[in-house]
Amino acid sequence: MTYEDGKLKVVGTRPIRPDGVDKVTGRANFGADHSMPGMLWGRILRSPHAHARITGIDVSKAEALPGVKAVVTGADMAESSGSADAGESAINLRDLSRNVLAHDKVLYDGHAIAAIAATSDKIAREALKLIDVGYEVLPHVMDVDEAMKPDAPLLHDDMFTEGIEPTPETSSNIAKKMVIGFGDVDDGFAKADVIIERTLKTAPVHQGYIEPHACVATISEDGQAVVWCSSQGQFVIRDLCSQLLGMEAADVRVIPAEIGGGFGGKTTVYLEPVALMLSQKSSRPVKMTMTRGEVFRATGPTSASSMDVKIGATRDGRITAASAEFRFQAGAFPGSPVGAACMASFAPYDLENVSITGYDVVTNGPKVAAYRAPGAPQGAYAVETVVDELAEALNMDPVDFRALNGAREGTKAPYGATFKVVGNLECLEATKDHPHYKSNLGPDQGRGVASGFWFNIGGQSAATVAINPDGTVSVVEGNPDIGGSRASMAMMAAEVFGVAVEKVRPMIADTASIAHNDVTGGSRVTFATGMAVVQASEDAVEQLKKRAAKMWDVEVEDVVWQDGAAHTATKDAPLTLADIAAQAGRTGGPITGNASINARGAGPAFTTHICDVEVDRETGAVEILRYTAIQDAGKAIHPSFVEGQMQGGVAQGVGWALNEEYIYSTDGNMENPGFLDYRMPVASDLPMIDTVVIEVPNPSHPFGVRGVGEAPIVPPLAAVANAVYDAVGVRMTELPISPPRLLAAIDAYKAAAE
Amino acid sequence: MARVLLSGDLGRRFADGEAEIEVKGDSVRHVIAALEDLYPGIAEVLSDGRMAVAIDGTIHQDGLYEPVPADAEVIFMPAIGGG
Numbered sequence: 051m052t053y054e055d056g057k058l059k060v061v062g063t064r065p066i067r068p069d070g071v072d073k074v075t076g077r078a079n080f081g082a083d084h085s086m087p088g089m090l091w092g093r094i095l096r097s098p099h100a101h102a103r104i105t106g107i108d109v110s111k112a113e114a115l116p117g118v119k120a121v122v123t124g125a126d127m128a129e130s131s132g133s134a135d136a137g138e139s140a141i142n143l144r145d146l147s148r149n150v151l152a153h154d155k156v157l158y159d160g161h162a163i164a165a166i167a168a169t170s171d172k173i174a175r176e177a178l179k180l181i182d183v184g185y186e187v188l189p190h191v192m193d194v195d196e197a198m199k200p201d202a203p204l205l206h207d208d209m210f211t212e213g214i215e216p217t218p219e220t221s222s223n224i225a226k227k228m229v230i231g232f233g234d235v236d237d238g239f240a241k242a243d244v245i246i247e248r249t250l251k252t253a254p255v256h257q258g259y260i261e262p263h264a265c266v267a268t269i270s271e272d273g274q275a276v277v278w279c280s281s282q283g284q285f286v287i288r289d290l291c292s293q294l295l296g297m298e299a300a301d302v303r304v305i306p307a308e309i310g311g312g313f314g315g316k317t318t319v320y321l322e323p324v325a326l327m328l329s330q331k332s333s334r335p336v337k338m339t340m341t342r343g344e345v346f347r348a349t350g351p352t353s354a355s356s357m358d359v360k361i362g363a364t365r366d367g368r369i370t371a372a373s374a375e376f377r378f379q380a381g382a383f384p385g386s387p388v389g390a391a392c393m394a395s396f397a398p399y400d401l402e403n404v405s406i407t408g409y410d411v412v413t414n415g416p417k418v419a420a421y422r423a424p425g426a427p428q429g430a431y432a433v434e435t436v437v438d439e440l441a442e443a444l445n446m447d448p449v450d451f452r453a454l455n456g457a458r459e460g461t462k463a464p465y466g467a468t469f470k471v472v473g474n475l476e477c478l479e480a481t482k483d484h485p486h487y488k489s490n491l492g493p494d495q496g497r498g499v500a501s502g503f504w505f506n507i508g509g510q511s512a513a514t515v516a517i518n519p520d521g522t523v524s525v526v527e528g529n530p531d532i533g534g535s536r537a538s539m540a541m542m543a544a545e546v547f548g549v550a551v552e553k554v555r556p557m558i559a560d561t562a563s564i565a566h567n568d569v570t571g572g573s574r575v576t577f578a579t580g581m582a583v584v585q586a587s588e589d590a591v592e593q594l595k596k597r598a599a600k601m602w603d604v605e606v607e608d609v610v611w612q613d614g615a616a617h618t619a620t621k622d623a624p625l626t627l628a629d630i631a632a633q634a635g636r637t638g639g640p641i642t643g644n645a646s647i648n649a650r651g652a653g654p655a656f657t658t659h660i661c662d663v664e665v666d667r668e669t670g671a672v673e674i675l676r677y678t679a680i681q682d683a684g685k686a687i688h689p690s691f692v693e694g695q696m697q698g699g700v701a702q703g704v705g706w707a708l709n710e711e712y713i714y715s716t717d718g719n720m721e722n723p724g725f726l727d728y729r730m731p732v733a734s735d736l737p738m739i740d741t742v743v744i745e746v747p748n749p750s751h752p753f754g755v756r757g758v759g760e761a762p763i764v765p766p767l768a769a770v771a772n773a774v775y776d777a778v779g780v781r782m783t784e785l786p787i788s789p790p791r792l793l794a795a796i797d798a799y800k801a802a803a804e
Numbered sequence: 805m806a807r808v809l810l811s812g813d814l815g816r817r818f819a820d821g822e823a824e825i826e827v828k829g830d831s832v833r834h835v836i837a838a839l840e841d842l843y844p845g846i847a848e849v850l851s852d853g854r855m856a857v858a859i860d861g862t863i864h865q866d867g868l869y870e871p872v873p874a875d876a877e878v879i880f881m882p883a884i885g886g887g
Contacts, residue, residue, distance in 0.1 A: 466879035571885070
């Protein structure tokens with residue numbers, strides 16, 4: 051059923067989060083917090099080379115070191131093939147296996163080669179030095195454009211570009227080509243009075259979660275395995291481990307720890323299968339925790355990109371055609387988010403003619419992982435920069451230009467589907483009306499705006515609610531809480547039951563305690579798992595009504611549920627949830643509600659951001675003076691968490707725009723694998739980020755929810771770059787806009803003007 | 805009848821550019837079967853786990869068995885991964 055906004059008592063309020071006390075007092079258990087009796091410490095030997103053939107691995111000296119209990123290499127892993135359904139998209143098991151432990155080649159600096167389990171971490175580290183690896187060092191390639199050249203060093207001899215007819219006979223680093231779009235762009239550009247065409251680039255950036263990857267794994271003699279780990283989905287960890295190691299899913303139980311940040315980067319496995327292999331070999335539990343350097347060198351990041359964007363418009367501001375070519379770095383194995391970049395980047399616009407080509411390209415870097423709206427921030431940086439320049443060329447306000455061409459209900463998105471109810475124009479209108487947009491700027495200060503889009507997805511979710519004997523409610527769900535979802539699940543359940551949210555306790559179950567839930571990603575959990583919780587709660591309410599009917603000796607059709615109690619016309623006093631729960635044993639046993647769904651109808655999110663900067667012309671440093679994020683959330687279940695998601699996305703996007711990048715030596719070694727040299731924004735780098743939550747309800751959700759977690763990282767890259775242009779007149783076509791790069795651009799601009 | 809737009813890669817590969825066609829089918833798999841009759845080989849591509857389908861604007865990541873209402877717009881597109 052659908053719940054009317056004006057009658058909501060819990061949804062839309064701001065209660066204290068149920069996991070808050072544990073987290074601020076340090077009681078919460080994160081990935082590295084778990085320990086077991088007899089536990090061993092695991093460590094991984096990683097490649098010092100960006101690209102090399104492994105000519106031999108001798109582990110005999112390491113095995114002989116006292117305290118070493120197990121050593122594994124890629125040779126200990128069964129050859130995997132096929133793909134695994136990771137809940138959002140298929141994962142190539144052969145590639146995953148070779149990423150977890152290299153088989154015959156190392157493909158990037160930090161690629162795992164062998165692992166050791168020992169009685170202490172110190173012994174494990176010492177033993178790593180005793181492993182003798184023979185390498186035949188091969189030429190490497192890091193830059194995506196270089197990797198696409200015919201004479202580039204090849205990472206995979208057996209890779210032939212997909213998406214080209216006929217399939218090429220020559221192997222290539224281009225894993226896939228894709229084309230989307232409709233209409234006739236040549237005709238559209240011919241009708242344009244102004245055409246802007248630019249090439250832009252972005253660097254690889256890491257998700258930057260504070261908590262490193264960590265796990266404890268144990269396998270008993272009967273083959274039953276348990277893994278404690280921090281991830282964005284205990285089920286995906288279970289399924290990938292079991293498939294990589296040839297185990298049955300029921301034999302692997304994954305217990306989710308609290309997660310100290312994931313942002314997409316914890317949707318796959320790195321340590322977990324290795325820890326299981328070590329445990330199997332040693333018959334002891336094995337704990338593994340990455341160092342920060344390992345996190346940077348061997349996990350994440352998201353793609354570097356090289357992008358050409360061309361947009362044409364008439365003098366009255368109508369876009370006539372848009373085209374783009376996106377070249378995305380996938381890292382060592384195929385699978386960049388270039389497809390989403392192609393589909394999302396022009397989505398804020400109502401286009402008649404659009405053509406987008408994407409290339410997924412392997413390079414000698416770590417295999418990229420999902421990162422918050424994967425692919426969309428890079429694409430939006432390119433498109434929104436060109437849109438800004440086009441608006442300026444047409445002498446139009448950039449928000450007016452976006453609104454004139456803005457996607458709305460009935461717009462055909464670049465991927466072909468027609469938008470239903472969306473809030474793009476509402477976001478633009480709120481942007482134009484916001485005091486920030488009307489405020490004045492000083493010298494060397496500039497303002498930029500940019501729009502963004504993310505699809506949001508639904509997917510499989512299961513939830514159980516149990517009515518406790520005292521009338522409190524337990525909500526059991528299967529998605530790690532990465533953004534406050536415990537609170538929103540409890541609130542939606544409380545709203546359905548008509549009780550205070552404090553009476554509802556949410557819990558995240560392990561893989562043996564609830565049915566499958568897709569990974570926490572795609573901004574799906576509040577929508578999809580929330581829908582499951584609502585349906586499970588409604589199921590329980592039906593049980594409660596039946597029990598009340600039995601207690602009153604009336605027909606269930608004569609019972610209604612309102613304000614946390616059953617009511618019937620012939621009785622003056624209602625039966626509260628606690629009254630019914632207390633009699634559950636006598637009326638039929640425990641009262642539960644269940645729902646297992648594949649949630650349909652996720653509502654897309656649109657957003658527009660305003661950014662003010664001040665540029666120090668002497669140093670090239672950029673200060674963010676003021677930032678406002680406006681986003682359609684559909685319905686904010688807990689507005690504080692929605693605002694927090696928006697602020698977090700902005701902070702990450704600002705880092706991407708201004709400072710973050712993987713810096714490699716000429717040998718292909720990462721030179722900044724630590725937070726001192728890989729500069730992410732901290733609180734003192736940012737002003738308070740203002741938020742405006744627009745609520746255009748998604749008609750497919752009982753409370754109108756759209757996803758919110760990913761869209762806010764989409765516009766900041768372009769919003770910052772456009773603001774820098776407004777401040778100093780320099781179009782920054784390569785990220786990050788670090789001080790040396792901006793200073794050089796300002797100097798070049800001045801030299802050209804003189 | 806479902807209205808199916810074949811554009812981009814699908815259009816280039818199977819429809820000589822771009823095509824908006826009407827086919828019979830009250831579920832996605834029936835629509836795919838009808839398309840296979842017109843464009844041999846397309847069923848294998850559309851049934852790939854990496855393809856999603858949008859029915860009247862609603863995206864289904866794995867919509868093989870989804871019902872297709874009469875006159876619905878059916879668009880096949882790459883599946884979406886999120887972070």
